Amino acid sequence: MDLALLYSGGKDSSLAALLVDRFYDVTLVTAHFGITDDWQHAEAAAESLSFPFETVELDRSTADAAAERMYEDGFPRNGIQMVHHHALETVAELSVDAIADGTRRDDRVPTVTRAQAQSIEDRYGVDYISPLSGFGRGAVDRLVEATFEVESGPSEVIPKADYEGELRALLADKYGADAVTDVFPEHEQTYVRGSIE
Amino acid sequence: MDLALLYSGGKDSSLAALLVDRFYDVTLVTAHFGITDDWQHAEAAAESLSFPFETVELDRSTADAAAERMYEDGFPRNGIQMVHHHALETVAELSVDAIADGTRRDDRVPTVTRAQAQSIEDRYGVDYISPLSGFGRGAVDRLVEATFEVESGPSEVIPKADYEGELRALLADKYGADAVTDVFPEHEQTYVRGSIE
Numbered sequence: 599m600d601l602a603l604l605y606s607g608g609k610d611s612s613l614a615a616l617l618v619d620r621f622y623d624v625t626l627v628t629a630h631f632g633i634t635d636d637w638q639h640a641e642a643a644a645e646s647l648s649f650p651f652e653t654v655e656l657d658r659s660t661a662d663a664a665a666e667r668m669y670e671d672g673f674p675r676n677g678i679q680m681v682h683h684h685a686l687e688t689v690a691e692l693s694v695d696a697i698a699d700g701t702r703r704d705d706r707v708p709t710v711t712r713a714q715a716q717s718i719e720d721r722y723g724v725d726y727i728s729p730l731s732g733f734g735r736g737a738v739d740r741l742v743e744a745t746f747e748v749e750s751g752p753s754e755v756i757p758k759a760d761y762e763g764e765l766r767a768l769l770a771d772k773y774g775a776d777a778v779t780d781v782f783p784e785h786e787q788t789y790v791r792g793s794i795e
Numbered sequence: 796m797d798l799a800l801l802y803s804g805g806k807d808s809s810l811a812a813l814l815v816d817r818f819y820d821v822t823l824v825t826a827h828f829g830i831t832d833d834w835q836h837a838e839a840a841a842e843s844l845s846f847p848f849e850t851v852e853l854d855r856s857t858a859d860a861a862a863e864r865m866y867e868d869g870f871p872r873n874g875i876q877m878v879h880h881h882a883l884e885t886v887a888e889l890s891v892d893a894i895a896d897g898t899r900r901d902d903r904v905p906t907v908t909r910a911q912a913q914s915i916e917d918r919y920g921v922d923y924i925s926p927l928s929g930f931g932r933g934a935v936d937r938l939v940e941a942t943f944e945v946e947s948g949p950s951e952v953i954p955k956a957d958y959e960g961e962l963r964a965l966l967a968d969k970y971g972a973d974a975v976t977d978v979f980p981e982h983e984q985t986y987v988r989g990s991i992e
Contacts, residue, residue, distance in 0.1 A: 729814075732926050
């Protein structure tokens with residue numbers, strides 16, 4: 599069975615890929631708006647883990663709406679949520695049996711509720727799987743440490759391909775550089791450099 | 796890292812075992828009250844999948860309290876829930892890094908909320924993992940079909956080692972045979988006979 603996993607090159611989506619690898623033919627798929635080339639970092643991470651890699655392009659209008667929402671809110675949660683659901687629905691249109699993402703039990707954003715999962719499954723005829731949703735932060739950290747070579751640091755210096763990089767660029771372009779620091783509080787990001795042998 | 800997985804011999808806990816097998820040294824653990832010998836069915840299923848197997852004995856007072864609750868409720872949900880949480884806490888006392896169970900995204904009982912999971916982790920110093928909580932019923936069914944030889948039928952004829960068999964026996968003993976059919980509506984159970992090669 600074919601599974602497309604929404605992939606950022608970070609530790610969560612990398613671990614999710616290894617979890618489902620036993621049961622599915624997994625392709626790592628990075629969704630982007632064509633705003634930056636950040637998706638190339640995810641491609642490099644996918645290559646280091648020896649998974650097939652694809653990109654899908656998202657609707658630019660969703661990026662604009664998400665940036666506007668984040669700017670009005672002053673925090674990223676609702677905008678990221680909009681983009682994640684749009685990305686899941688875009689990946690669900692690929693010719694696969696199942697789609698997946700790297701959301702964890704303790705994630706506050708993005709989240710996919712049971713009803714939203716069921717709705718995607720019913721509308722697109724795919725299974726939606728969140729392989730890490732039964733794992734807490736501690737378990738994920740311990741598995742990542744045992745499995746990957748990971749680099750971590752503040753969001754703006756770690757090469758990653760979640761939506762954040764493109765939304766930051768869009769915010770800066772439309773609302774000025776201060777909008778980026780208003781919306782995104784400082785936090786650590788990680789990037790997978792390969793497996794530990 | 797050592798992981799103890801609460802095991803019934805059914806398809807859900809069998810699939811959960813295979814999901815975490817890549818990352819943990821998994822032991823399948825069947826919790827029972829010493830009321831019936833149903834745990835032997837789980838031992839046979841564990842052997843067919845080539846996993847180490849252990850049993851833990853639960854407090855008989857919890858079985859009595861659960862049977863009383865189910866009899867008063869007229870449905871099994873709250874009683875099963877009590878027993879499942881008691882079983883998780885009993886397994887959490889084993890010398891392991893993580894515990895797990897076979898609960899799925901779409902299960903209505905037993906359930907473990909995010910707060911309950913965190914509480915077990917904090918009090919026992921283990922990670923609690925529910926490997927199937929990111930999988931819906933359809934995905935589980937498709938994976939089971941591709942992976943196991945499964946036997947299915949009504950609850951009372953399928954040899955399984957969840958708490959239901961012992962709680963049925965206890966209900967019959969304390970409240971009469973009619974109490975069993977009052978509390979447990981008819982439903983299908985499954986039992987794993989081995990892997991498909």
